[in-house]
Amino acid sequence: xxxxxxFFCQSADGLTLHxxxxxxxxxxxxxxxLPGLTRTTADFDTIAQALATDPQTPRRVVAVDYRGRGLSDxxxxxxxxxxxxxxxxxxxxxxxxxxxRAILLGTSRGGLISMALAATRSPLPAGVILNDIGPVxxxxxxxxxxxxxxxxxxxxxxxxxxxxxxxxxxxxxxxLTDADWMAWAHRAFRLDTHPSGPEQDGVTxxxxxxxxxxxxxxYDLALARSFDGIDPENPPPPLWELFDTMQNxxxxxxxxxxxxxxxxxxxxxxxxxxxxxxxxxxxxxGHAPLLTDAPTIARIKAFCRRCDQAAAVPxxxxx
Numbered sequence: 029x030x031x032x033x034x035f036f037c038q039s040a041d042g043l044t045l046h047x048x049x050x051x052x053x054x055x056x057x058x059x060x061x062l063p064g065l066t067r068t069t070a071d072f073d074t075i076a077q078a079l080a081t082d083p084q085t086p087r088r089v090v091a092v093d094y095r096g097r098g099l100s101d102x103x104x105x106x107x108x109x110x111x112x113x114x115x116x117x118x119x120x121x122x123x124x125x126x127x128x129r130a131i132l133l134g135t136s137r138g139g140l141i142s143m144a145l146a147a148t149r150s151p152l153p154a155g156v157i158l159n160d161i162g163p164v165x166x167x168x169x170x171x172x173x174x175x176x177x178x179x180x181x182x183x184x185x186x187x188x189x190x191x192x193x194x195x196x197x198x199x200x201x202x203x204l205t206d207a208d209w210m211a212w213a214h215r216a217f218r219l220d221t222h223p224s225g226p227e228q229d230g231v232t233x234x235x236x237x238x239x240x241x242x243x244x245x246x247y248d249l250a251l252a253r254s255f256d257g258i259d260p261e262n263p264p265p266p267l268w269e270l271f272d273t274m275q276n277x278x279x280x281x282x283x284x285x286x287x288x289x290x291x292x293x294x295x296x297x298x299x300x301x302x303x304x305x306x307x308x309x310x311x312x313x314g315h316a317p318l319l320t321d322a323p324t325i326a327r328i329k330a331f332c333r334r335c336d337q338a339a340a341v342p343x344x345x346x347x
Contacts, residue, residue: 051080062138068098169289200314
């Protein structure tokens with residue numbers, strides 16, 4: 029097992045950003061992990077370890093906390109919580125980690141950022157893995173996300189946090205155990221030790237924490253402003269032009285079979301436009317697949333090896 033290394037850098041507009049790195053110096057392409065809208069680097073711990081310790085092609089993995097998530101600073105201006113600004117955050121973290129070319133693994137919002145990066149003709153993407161995201165976003169899924177981030181209920185204690193997540197997402201993740209929901213709670217919440225201001229330590233509380241302690245989300249609640257103006261009468265525009273800019277990059281799509289954000293019809297159109305698309309269906313998970321099951325991890329490893337071959341990686345480290 030490789031230890032995780034947390035590091036910090038500055039965004040272009042002066043915020044402190046957090047990144048998490050693991051894995052060896054390696055001749056193989058690194059993987060740059062980009063989380064979903066309200067998610068953090070912790071979502072990638074399992075897949076990061078699997079990639080870093082792969083006996084055939086061990087590789088470095090770097091995960092990013094955009095502004096307002098995890099251990100990164102919140103933005104005093106919520107209007108800056110945009111794909112464009114967060115793309116800049118990704119570029120800053122990658123530069124600090126000395127990652128100049130990588131396979132992008134983008135979950136949901138992270139996939140949109142990946143497509144945006146490819147559209148800029150940045151040399152950073154050497155391949156893209158889209159985790160349950162595409163050019164068309166289903167309104168059912170968007171309204172569900174808007175609902176739970178616009179007016180999030182207070183949670184006290186880890187049992188309440190885990191049961192609350194289960195109530196929200198059990199239909200999308202029917203196979204998860206109580207232990208899985210508790211692990212999810214520890215990724216999505218932290219002990220609210222600074223009730224008058226944003227929590228910054230990100231430390232999972234130990235067994236001495238009160239069972240009724242107030243918990244805080246691991247994201248800035250002002251992120252809800254991202255949904256201003258989005259409703260069934262005003263859906264976001266399709267992004268096929270953005271998708272098509274990835275034409276020359278190796279591309280994988282991981283689709284949750286129970287997803288309410290990415291429809292089978294959109295997946296069909298994506299595969300029609302990219303017949304070489306490496307499609308992975310995760311039958312018993314919704315939005316977005318957790319990237320912790322052995323079959324999905326094996327497919328991701330194989331795709332990364334394909335990216336290595338496409339990039340003709342030299343026998344020197346990217347670091």
